[in-house]
Amino acid sequence: VIFGIDFASMLLGGLAAGMVLFIVSVGLSITMGLMGFVNLAHGGFAMLGGYIIVLTMKHWGIGFVPALIVGCFLTAAVSAVLERLLYARLYRAAELDQVLFTIGLVFIMISSVTLLVGPENQPLQVPAALRGQTNLGFMEYRTYSLFLIVTGVVIVLALWFGFEKTRLGAQIRATVDNRRMAESIGINVDRLFALTFAFGSGMAALGGGLGAEFLGLDPQYALKYLVYFLIVVAVGGLGRITGVFYAAILIGILDFVLKIYLPQGGTLFIFAITILLLLWRPQGLFVKRPT
Amino acid sequence: MLKRLIATTAVLAAATSWAHAQEIKVGVALPYTGIGAEFGQLIDRGMELYLKINADKVKPYKITLIKRDVKNPGGADAKIAVQELLTQDKVDVLAGWVYSPNAIASAPIVSAGKKLAVIMNAGTAHITNMSPYFVRTSFSMWHAGHAMGEAAVKQLKAKTAVVGYTDFPPGKDSLAAFKTAFEANGGKVIDEIPMGGAGAVPDLTPFFTRAKEKKPDVFFVFVPAGDHAAAVVRTYAALGMREAGIKLIGPGDITQDTKLQAMGKDAVGMITMHHYHADLDNPENKRFVAAWKKEYGADTTPDFMAVGGYDGMAAIVHAVQALKGKMDSDKALEALKGWKYNSPRGPISLDPATRDIIMTEYLSEATMKDGRVFQKVIGKIENVKDACKELKIPPCAPKS
Numbered sequence: 011v012i013f014g015i016d017f018a019s020m021l022l023g024g025l026a027a028g029m030v031l032f033i034v035s036v037g038l039s040i041t042m043g044l045m046g047f048v049n050l051a052h053g054g055f056a057m058l059g060g061y062i063i064v065l066t067m068k069h070w071g072i073g074f075v076p077a078l079i080v081g082c083f084l085t086a087a088v089s090a091v092l093e094r095l096l097y098a099r100l101y102r103a104a105e106l107d108q109v110l111f112t113i114g115l116v117f118i119m120i121s122s123v124t125l126l127v128g129p130e131n132q133p134l135q136v137p138a139a140l141r142g143q144t145n146l147g148f149m150e151y152r153t154y155s156l157f158l159i160v161t162g163v164v165i166v167l168a169l170w171f172g173f174e175k176t177r178l179g180a181q182i183r184a185t186v187d188n189r190r191m192a193e194s195i196g197i198n199v200d201r202l203f204a205l206t207f208a209f210g211s212g213m214a215a216l217g218g219g220l221g222a223e224f225l226g227l228d229p230q231y232a233l234k235y236l237v238y239f240l241i242v243v244a245v246g247g248l249g250r251i252t253g254v255f256y257a258a259i260l261i262g263i264l265d266f267v268l269k270i271y272l273p274q275g276g277t278l279f280i281f282a283i284t285i286l287l288l289l290w291r292p293q294g295l296f297v298k299r300p301t
Numbered sequence: 302m303l304k305r306l307i308a309t310t311a312v313l314a315a316a317t318s319w320a321h322a323q324e325i326k327v328g329v330a331l332p333y334t335g336i337g338a339e340f341g342q343l344i345d346r347g348m349e350l351y352l353k354i355n356a357d358k359v360k361p362y363k364i365t366l367i368k369r370d371v372k373n374p375g376g377a378d379a380k381i382a383v384q385e386l387l388t389q390d391k392v393d394v395l396a397g398w399v400y401s402p403n404a405i406a407s408a409p410i411v412s413a414g415k416k417l418a419v420i421m422n423a424g425t426a427h428i429t430n431m432s433p434y435f436v437r438t439s440f441s442m443w444h445a446g447h448a449m450g451e452a453a454v455k456q457l458k459a460k461t462a463v464v465g466y467t468d469f470p471p472g473k474d475s476l477a478a479f480k481t482a483f484e485a486n487g488g489k490v491i492d493e494i495p496m497g498g499a500g501a502v503p504d505l506t507p508f509f510t511r512a513k514e515k516k517p518d519v520f521f522v523f524v525p526a527g528d529h530a531a532a533v534v535r536t537y538a539a540l541g542m543r544e545a546g547i548k549l550i551g552p553g554d555i556t557q558d559t560k561l562q563a564m565g566k567d568a569v570g571m572i573t574m575h576h577y578h579a580d581l582d583n584p585e586n587k588r589f590v591a592a593w594k595k596e597y598g599a600d601t602t603p604d605f606m607a608v609g610g611y612d613g614m615a616a617i618v619h620a621v622q623a624l625k626g627k628m629d630s631d632k633a634l635e636a637l638k639g640w641k642y643n644s645p646r647g648p649i650s651l652d653p654a655t656r657d658i659i660m661t662e663y664l665s666e667a668t669m670k671d672g673r674v675f676q677k678v679i680g681k682i683e684n685v686k687d688a689c690k691e692l693k694i695p696p697c698a699p700k701s
């Protein structure tokens with residue numbers, strides 16, 4: 011107990027928030043690291059996935075887990091189409107062009123969702139099993155937060171394994187490190203780009219759906235949390251799964267704790283801390299060597 | 302040729318203005334897009350519904366609504382919209398204002414334009430002091446907040462309270478209102494937690510975690526109605542605060558009718574103080590709710606914002622009738638001071654001294670009835686004035 015606040019509930023709350031940040035941001039980190047592409051529309055894909063998940067549950071009556079799968083794959087498919095049609099044309103463009111393009115895409119996404127679904131928040135109907143409290147032995151805590159923490163850990167382990175131990179993962183790492191060399195040894199970089207882009211967007215969709223319970227879901231989502239996703243990627247470093255994971259947990263817990271002790275500061279502190287961290291280590295906290 | 306053209310235009314213009322002598326132009330500043338669009342729609346529908354089901358009271362005049370979208374709560378857009386309504390559309394009456402900062406920013410323009418301005422939502426207490434042309438048919442944060450502070454001690458027997466509020470003018474108002482009454486009656490506010498801004502719904506978990514650890518008897522929450530309210534109920538239930546013996550109370554924003562059914566069982570037990578909810582049992586409200594459902598669909602419901610628009614239009618029509626269609630702002634204000642009306646929320650009147658509303662506050666508890674969430678009235682206080690101006694608490698006190 012620190013200053014009257016139970017330490018465990020603080021840690022669990024921050025961890026749950028961090029897991030959502032991780033699931034959404036990991037795709038952004040990989041695509042930015044891999045393609046060097048500044049994709050500000052990443053939050054838009056998270057929003058898109060969240061909407062698909064919430065709306066399919068509402069209108070088709072399918073369960074939470076099937077809806078998550080549908081949302082993840084559908085968003086991945088949509089993003090793959092966009093990648094081939096639009097993004098691919100801008101890979102060699104200047105960063106400013108990429109930023110302008112993706113921010114324009116965000117505005118189109120926001121307006122489309124407002125037009126098609128409406129401006130109001132879409133509540134996520136969490137299945138009964140995930141509602142309420144769970145007894146952990148030493149304390150009771152919000153079941154959904156615990157579910158998020160478990161899900162996040164499973165995802166990071168699966169990603170770490172896929173990234174570090176499979177052939178595809180090795181190809182991605184190789185391309186992040188040195189694209190020309192990767193191309194010259196016969197890695198099909200175009201295909202790899204499309205795949206990772208779709209995968210990153212699918213993960214974002216998953217995060218959008220999982221996080222809707224406490225981040226909410228409305229057309230502004232695409233911009234509202236973008237800053238947090240970018241902070242996580244900046245602090246964690248580009249193209250590193252474990253880096254993004256540690257950064258997301260760090261930012262999630264710090265933000266949660268600061269909001270408890272200094273609620274009047276709003277988001278000021280988290281931005282200040284980010285600036286200090288990046289001044290200290292511009293390449294990201296969890297990147298071993300400067301790239 | 303040119304002279305003839307000008308002459309014809311002049312005659313035509315004269316003819317049109319004569320034909321429309323009975324037309325009253327009401328300039329409406331509401332959010333029709335963006336995060337506040339659902340609030341704008343509720344107030345808009347309230348105004349339109351009044352004109353539709355009370356057509357006999359409007360005759361022989363024609364009320365034309367000129368609508369401007371003011372989507373940002375920051376104030377700047379509203380100021381521009383109000384200015385354009387006054388100078389370009391030459392409206393006779395101004396109406397609307399969902400967000401307090403917008404009404405605050407509009408006040409100097411309203412004063413300069415010298416047109417009757419009917420506030421249909423914005424609830425920061427001191428707004429009505431900012432221009433002599435403002436009248437308010439919605440509420441002040443102090444109506445519900447102050448009444449709740451008293452009821453929390455007297456009826457709910459609470460000794461300690463934590464207040465969580467959205468950090469913008471009406472939130473601070475609500476905190477001050479509740480705290481003033483709660484502590485005047487012997488209670489103690491043990492913690493005050495600002496919970497982010499009004500522009501977006503934050504994750505409330507950290508703030509509620511802090512509140513839970515303080516173990517108060519009641520947790521008084523003010524957040525803007527709508528999505529914020531839905532998040533409050535969800536987080537309260539998920540963190541097990543009810544099981545911890547903490548009662549969730551607040552103004553009716555947290556049990557807004559349009560969000561209440563979606564909250565489901567989580568809402569049960571919430572206790573609110575407010576001037577309106579759709580379950581109020583009086584003939585005028587039954588007529589209002591029935592007409593609303595007929596007009597906008599059986600699955601829709603009016604709420605306190607809709608009533609703000611409905612009663613606001615009733616006030617405008619009263620002024621138009623009293624002045625026989627010749628709108629003069631000073632005379633309109635005179636006609637409205639002391640105006641009494643039987644609203645869906647019960648009897649209301651406008652305080653001649655402050656141009657703010659006087660109405661009944663209902664203490665309600667959310668219960669389940671016939672498979673839906675029902676707000677049961679468990680107490681009421683009649684003829685409640687804006688306590689901030691009554692008690693002359695700064696910034697409501699007149700400037701000396």
